[in-house]
Amino acid sequence: MIIALVLICMLCLMLLGVPIAFTLGGMGVTMLLLADFSPLIASQALVSSIDSFILLSVPLFLLMSNILLKGGVGTDLFNAVQSWVGHLPGGLGIATILSCAFFAAISGSSVATAATIGTVAIPEMIARNYPRHFVFGLLAAGGTLGILIPPSIPMIVYGVITEESIVDLFMAGIGPGIFLVLMFTLYSVVFALRQKNQEGDHKKGHSINQRPKRAGFNERYQATLRASPIFLLAAIVLGGIYGGVFTPTESAAIGLISALLIVFLRRSLSMKNLHKAIIESLQTTVVIFMIIAGAKIFSKAITLYRIPQDITSLITANIDQVGMFILVVCLVLLILGFFLESISMLLIMVPVLLPSLAALGIDPIWFGIIFVIMIECALITPPVGLNLFVIQAVGKAEITEVIAGVYPFIFIMFFAVICIYFIPDIAIYIPFKL
């Protein structure tokens, strides 16, 4: 009864347009007051939720991504990758996905990844007559790799909520990240070959199969050399964390300094754009942190009401198979993803589901990866899919064109979830068995 009442109130407030952070925080405080718990808990939760060194990696990774985005490093990266794979069937599609994957390795944000690579890849692909819906779908989906391939902001937040190792989560994201890159790449090739068959010999004019010429050694060498600081940055950020040289937060700070060095040496970032990057990073940071703070109060309140425990009892009484649990969670996330954005989904769902994971013997790291892939789906499912709007803005497209292009990629992501369910090693081999 209480669970239903809480859900209804939360839904009403959200639909009335109350910001998610204040819906959660307000519900939490009201629940505390109604049950005669001290509201001092809420004020303490506001401090303790943000007083976290590991959480500092969020603004620092955002700063790094935004500085690289404003510094225009996407062009170098895309040109380097294109020089190696651009001549293959669907070559520009492959170059786009690989560029997204490389940028994802230095950025924890899907939006920064989609915007950085989209700015360069969309005009190039459209000029080569790739169908617009395919281009927009590819970029929107490719951008989501930003939160699966480490570093990843949702993984940091998930690690903070579940008190799991952020390093293990990052490492567990590598296998599924590579898997999705391969699937997206394969789809690009199949799409290009199918287009070729459809065009047949009759159609005249430009075709996506009129591919760029294979680049010579010198061209490849020059392009790779120009992009090498980005590869080096990825190696420092990830190698530093994995090698135990830095904590994720320190790695983000070193990444920030390195990013500043790169853009200043390239002379591609004006002081005005640096200021913009700093302000835009704050904007995203404060939005995430406020939801984290609101969710902390809500989480304290529902714990005092024993709601997560009741939900766990309900789940364990009705669902005794891990597969069924994952299926139900994925369906709920899919539905929530139509209306909520990623961090809100994470902060509302994970504290409630966490006790059930232990009851069903589910590895939280493995579950975290499945959760993040479902969040990736949410980023490209209409009507509230952030990446859809980013690509719409970057590509100057109609939102319907972007939506039309993302469906195949949503199915590929579902396929990835199924594969990770049946072959958990895709996620957990690198952190635990390598």
Add this chain to the structure above:
Amino acid sequence: MKNWIDQINNISAHFAAYLFFAIGLIIAYEVGARYLFNMPTIWVEEVSRVLQLWGCYLSMGWALRKRKMIRISILLERLSNKPAKFAELLSIVIIALFSVITLYYASVITLESIAIDRHTSSMLGLPAWMFDASIVVGFFLLLLQCLSEFVRTCQQEHISFKTEHDI
């Protein structure tokens, strides 16, 4: 009144933005001090956490003013102007109420921290009020901005629910 409230929140948000930038620099300095000079510091971690708290809470009013906060607007966009205005005012009132309650209890905690001279249990041992006061100041600024937004919304002819956010 609206103008000076907007101005205060704008300045505090810009200050907050550069606080996060400064945090990045001091953490990088810590890594350098540890590996290059073999002299790890005792202040960087704790100072970074305090700055993070201030950075976050100082920019809430600005986030409200700029409508950056994430919310579901699918239903609101379909409403006519009058109910939309009512929903917007209700939303502001809920934020203001939350701010008042938080402001009161955070002030209690902060004054208590000052009265009993509470310190953190770390090597640096910073006074606890440095952490607690960020909530008081932050929610005071947010409350001011709520007042400003309430007046602005009442005066507005048309309500727009477009938000900008990126993660």
